[in-house]
Amino acid sequence: MAPNLDGYFKQVDELKGHFIERLREAVAIPSVSAEADRRPDVIRMGHWLVEQLHKLGAETELREPGKQPGTDLDLPPIVLGRYGRDKSKRTILVYGHYDVQPAFKSDGWDTEPFELTVQPDGRLCGRGSTDDKGPVLGWLNAIEAHQKAGIDFPVNLLMCFEGMEENGSEGLDEVVIEEGKKYFADADAVCISDNYWLGTERPCLTYGLRGVNYYSLEISGPGADLHSGVFGGLTHEPMTDLVRVLGSLVEPDGTILVKGIAEQVAPVTADEEGLYEGIAFTMETLHQSLGSKTTIFEDKKKTLMARWRMPSLSLHGVEGAFSAPGAKTVIPAKVIGKFSIRTVPNMEIEKTNQLVYKHVEEAFKKLNSKNTMKVYAQHCGNWWVASPKHWNFEAAAKATERVWGVRPDFTREGGSIPITITFQEATGKNVLLLPMGSSTDGAHSINEKLDTKNYIEGIKLLGAYLHYVAEEEMV
Amino acid sequence: MAPNLDGYFKQVDELKGHFIERLREAVAIPSVSAEADRRPDVIRMGHWLVEQLHKLGAETELREPGKQPGTDLDLPPIVLGRYGRDKSKRTILVYGHYDVQPAFKSDGWDTEPFELTVQPDGRLCGRGSTDDKGPVLGWLNAIEAHQKAGIDFPVNLLMCFEGMEENGSEGLDEVVIEEGKKYFADADAVCISDNYWLGTERPCLTYGLRGVNYYSLEISGPGADLHSGVFGGLTHEPMTDLVRVLGSLVEPDGTILVKGIAEQVAPVTADEEGLYEGIAFTMETLHQSLGSKTTIFEDKKKTLMARWRMPSLSLHGVEGAFSAPGAKTVIPAKVIGKFSIRTVPNMEIEKTNQLVYKHVEEAFKKLNSKNTMKVYAQHCGNWWVASPKHWNFEAAAKATERVWGVRPDFTREGGSIPITITFQEATGKNVLLLPMGSSTDGAHSINEKLDTKNYIEGIKLLGAYLHYVAEEEMV
Ligand SMILES: [Zn+2]
Ligand SMILES: [Zn+2]
Ligand SMILES: [Zn+2]
Ligand SMILES: [Zn+2]
Numbered sequence: 040m041a042p043n044l045d046g047y048f049k050q051v052d053e054l055k056g057h058f059i060e061r062l063r064e065a066v067a068i069p070s071v072s073a074e075a076d077r078r079p080d081v082i083r084m085g086h087w088l089v090e091q092l093h094k095l096g097a098e099t100e101l102r103e104p105g106k107q108p109g110t111d112l113d114l115p116p117i118v119l120g121r122y123g124r125d126k127s128k129r130t131i132l133v134y135g136h137y138d139v140q141p142a143f144k145s146d147g148w149d150t151e152p153f154e155l156t157v158q159p160d161g162r163l164c165g166r167g168s169t170d171d172k173g174p175v176l177g178w179l180n181a182i183e184a185h186q187k188a189g190i191d192f193p194v195n196l197l198m199c200f201e202g203m204e205e206n207g208s209e210g211l212d213e214v215v216i217e218e219g220k221k222y223f224a225d226a227d228a229v230c231i232s233d234n235y236w237l238g239t240e241r242p243c244l245t246y247g248l249r250g251v252n253y254y255s256l257e258i259s260g261p262g263a264d265l266h267s268g269v270f271g272g273l274t275h276e277p278m279t280d281l282v283r284v285l286g287s288l289v290e291p292d293g294t295i296l297v298k299g300i301a302e303q304v305a306p307v308t309a310d311e312e313g314l315y316e317g318i319a320f321t322m323e324t325l326h327q328s329l330g331s332k333t334t335i336f337e338d339k340k341k342t343l344m345a346r347w348r349m350p351s352l353s354l355h356g357v358e359g360a361f362s363a364p365g366a367k368t369v370i371p372a373k374v375i376g377k378f379s380i381r382t383v384p385n386m387e388i389e390k391t392n393q394l395v396y397k398h399v400e401e402a403f404k405k406l407n408s409k410n411t412m413k414v415y416a417q418h419c420g421n422w423w424v425a426s427p428k429h430w431n432f433e434a435a436a437k438a439t440e441r442v443w444g445v446r447p448d449f450t451r452e453g454g455s456i457p458i459t460i461t462f463q464e465a466t467g468k469n470v471l472l473l474p475m476g477s478s479t480d481g482a483h484s485i486n487e488k489l490d491t492k493n494y495i496e497g498i499k500l501l502g503a504y505l506h507y508v509a510e511e512e513m514v
Numbered sequence: 515m516a517p518n519l520d521g522y523f524k525q526v527d528e529l530k531g532h533f534i535e536r537l538r539e540a541v542a543i544p545s546v547s548a549e550a551d552r553r554p555d556v557i558r559m560g561h562w563l564v565e566q567l568h569k570l571g572a573e574t575e576l577r578e579p580g581k582q583p584g585t586d587l588d589l590p591p592i593v594l595g596r597y598g599r600d601k602s603k604r605t606i607l608v609y610g611h612y613d614v615q616p617a618f619k620s621d622g623w624d625t626e627p628f629e630l631t632v633q634p635d636g637r638l639c640g641r642g643s644t645d646d647k648g649p650v651l652g653w654l655n656a657i658e659a660h661q662k663a664g665i666d667f668p669v670n671l672l673m674c675f676e677g678m679e680e681n682g683s684e685g686l687d688e689v690v691i692e693e694g695k696k697y698f699a700d701a702d703a704v705c706i707s708d709n710y711w712l713g714t715e716r717p718c719l720t721y722g723l724r725g726v727n728y729y730s731l732e733i734s735g736p737g738a739d740l741h742s743g744v745f746g747g748l749t750h751e752p753m754t755d756l757v758r759v760l761g762s763l764v765e766p767d768g769t770i771l772v773k774g775i776a777e778q779v780a781p782v783t784a785d786e787e788g789l790y791e792g793i794a795f796t797m798e799t800l801h802q803s804l805g806s807k808t809t810i811f812e813d814k815k816k817t818l819m820a821r822w823r824m825p826s827l828s829l830h831g832v833e834g835a836f837s838a839p840g841a842k843t844v845i846p847a848k849v850i851g852k853f854s855i856r857t858v859p860n861m862e863i864e865k866t867n868q869l870v871y872k873h874v875e876e877a878f879k880k881l882n883s884k885n886t887m888k889v890y891a892q893h894c895g896n897w898w899v900a901s902p903k904h905w906n907f908e909a910a911a912k913a914t915e916r917v918w919g920v921r922p923d924f925t926r927e928g929g930s931i932p933i934t935i936t937f938q939e940a941t942g943k944n945v946l947l948l949p950m951g952s953s954t955d956g957a958h959s960i961n962e963k964l965d966t967k968n969y970i971e972g973i974k975l976l977g978a979y980l981h982y983v984a985e986e987e988m989v
Contacts, residue, residue, distance in 0.1 A: 266929060268929025273820040330847075335747070
């Protein structure tokens with residue numbers, strides 16, 4: 040039976056100004072995790088969140104992972120929260136992060152990045168508005184609206200809010216794994232609100248992410264950088280070798296040339312074939328977000344498949360070579376090519392690494408160079424795919440339809456959110472990605488925003504989801 | 515008839531301490547032309563030099579080329595000097611530079627870079643000691659030793675000392691061309707002391723330099739840098755195209771793959787074949803200076819030919835891609851590959867450019883990429899070869915044998931000294947490169963030094979050269 044949510048929705052609308060003020064307070068704390076100077080602000084933001092939770096009657100515990108490796112900086116606390124201990128209710132674990140990307144007005148912002156500005160068109164501009172302070176506060180706002188409307192909260196809510204997401208999530212994995220069967224023991228399902236709609240019109244639920252294996256390919260020869268006038272033509276040059284090996288990895292049309300990668304990719308099922316056409320996504324919008332028409336494919340289906348379920352290999356750059364503007368006649372002594380492979384089912388991390396190493400070694404060997412080559416993975420994160428038919432997703436779909444009046448798209452993403460897999464493995468439960476913002480929010484860019492509509496309807500959505508997930512038949 | 519130089523040599527030895535003091539004064543003025551803050555010191559150095567010249571009875575004129583383009587910085591003066599106006603004597607034009615490379619103790623210097631330190635082994639350590647304050651003062655010291663010994667100065671000496679050599683020689687070309695038939699009108703030959711012996715034992719005279727054509731190869735696609743998770747696999751990536759095109763330019767063994775380059779290279783003459791074996795140069799020393807055994811050739815002759823008389827193509831780096839340590843999952847939107855070709859007789863600059871453009875365009879076209887490619891020469895400087903049999907060289911060879919007791923090697927160099935050609939073209943006279951320092955002086959490195967022996971014998975050499983060149987039969 041569809042839950043009665045009218046009272047809750049009405050209350051959210053009435054608290055709109057209050058909720059925007061809460062977001063303003065949060066944005067005003069410049070909790071930039073990647074800047075050493077801002078670390079005290081990140082920690083202050085964690086304590087602000089604890090205070091807010093206490094005011095709402097939630098219990099909290101802090102996990103403090105100590106110093107950031109290689110620095111004297113304290114890691115900000117991982118805030119664990121619990122609201123409700125009713126054994127007759129389901130328990131839902133939610134995750135978000137309270138740190139933000141760096142932002143300076145001088146980067147080109149139209150407004151002060153750490154002053155939330157309500158624009159005439161409804162945009163709530165400010166660093167962290169959409170990534171991820173808006174969604175984190177969404178859960179708190181949902182609690183408050185229930186309290187003020189006098190409506191029973193439908194679930195026990197477990198919360199895990201971290202302050203290092205934009206800087207490698209240092210310490211989080213360990214805590215999540217550690218608490219999987221402790222603090223999170225009674226979780227029935229997991230919900231993460233830290234991604235975005237595919238476009239700007241239709242909401243979505245996300246059930247898959249690509250993984251990423253990131254490689255360094257070092258080629259070294261001379262003991263120090265050389266002058267190309269003096270040494271050009273008489274020594275093997277690491278850059279010459281490097282571009283050859285990098286060029287052997289991938290075709291200009293994106294085809295990966297490392298043998299054995301394609302064979303690992305799960306075949307497209309008949310079921311899946313029909314999945315793409317209905318998705319709210321157009322090549323025009325893609326061209327707009329690319330800022331060019333340099334897409335490899337002309338059609339939506341192949342493009343979405345390329346993003347969601349096919350591996351890709353990108354060359355990111357070269358460390359150690361001349362990289363400034365102008366002209367420098369250097370022969371770099373040691374160059375490190377950086378490339379990564381986005382991975383998909385059923386690719387295996389270790390197998391993929393071995394295939395890459397083998398390919399690179401063979402390609403280098405063919406060069407007959409006297410230079411020295413080394414290749415290694417800098418970091419690897421697995422792909423993730425959940426079942427979109429799980430009752431957790433079904434509940435979220437119903438809530439979305441109730442709030443937005445439209446069935447959400449079921450989407451995957453090309454990027455990685457490594458903590459998703461950690462939550463899945465630590466709790467053994469289904470994980471749902473339930474976005475609040477839209478594709479144009481500019482999470483890591485200047486003029487980051489969250490539309491007022493997405494914020495307020497998003498608060499309704501998170502609350503509605505908890506009602507539906509409390510009732511949804513577990514299948 | 516060999517000139518009687520004993521009195522002069524004796525006087526130089528007697529003034530040794532005084533000459534070292536003069537070098538100490540010069541080194542103490544940190545005339546770093548590439549640092550805006552040091553510009554007043556560069557200008558001060560120019561005026562110090564004028565003062566020294568006046569004390570020796572030389573006339574001077576300053577050429578002040580105005581502001582450095584794109585900055586508010588005054589260009590340091592080009593110091594023109596003349597010592598002697600005896601129409602019965604030959605006139606020799608010499609060039610040097612009084613600016614130096616940047617240097618900070620913290621770069622790893624054992625001593626303060628702007629305090630000349632006399633080491634127990636005779637090294638005169640300090641920035642500019644060998645490049646090029648030692649040689650510049652060499653001319654002044656030669657004048658002084660003649661005066662103090664009461665020996666008639668054998669030639670009229672024209673001097674051209676600039677203060678921007680380490681920063682692009684801004685304004686110099688124009689002045690040299692302008693003065694070719696004016697201030698320099700009576701020059702009979704030109705001598706530049708701003709390079710080094712091939713090794714550490716045997717002096718050399720240099721009669722050839724390679725040229726350099728420096729290229730930028732831009733490939734652009736997306737409007738801005740992209741996240742490889744979101745866009746990897748669905749767009750053409752500029753880096754993928756760039757490494758392919760760069761990889762098509764040159765083999766790992768140094769073979770240039772641009773069609774038409776090899777055909778422009780002057781054939782090796784029978785005369786030349788015998789030239790290399792006698793040169794004081796060993797593969798061992800080369801391996802030491804390389805810091806590795808990654809030479810393409812195993813033998814001296816091929817190696818020297820590769821440096822002196824064969825073109826080479828080096829890949830210097832990539833602008834616009836990820837170049838820092840660590841991992842960044844970026845798809846760079848616009849990347850600029852930098853490469854250059856060292857040119858030799860009889861390559862033509864414009865023809866070479868056209869061959870490179872054609873090659874790059876064809877290589878890019880083969881990729882079938884939707885990205886956009888642009889290639890252009892950033893700067894081009896011609897190769898230079900003088901006749902080592904010219905009386906100017908013959909005089910220098912005799913002077914070298916007299917001072918060092920050994921016939922000098924006749925060498926070419928792999929690098930470029932563009933002003934050499936300008937002097938040759940502006941005056942129409944033979945240009946000789948007559949080095950004072952040796953290959954281990956570390957001109958642009960930390961702990962730059964000039965051996966006391968090279969400084970003092972070098973002063974003798976410059977003076978002796980003037981005596982021989984005054985008498986040498988003009989053939
Ligand atoms: Zn986020
Ligand atoms: Zn983020
Ligand atoms: Zn120099
Ligand atoms: Zn120099």
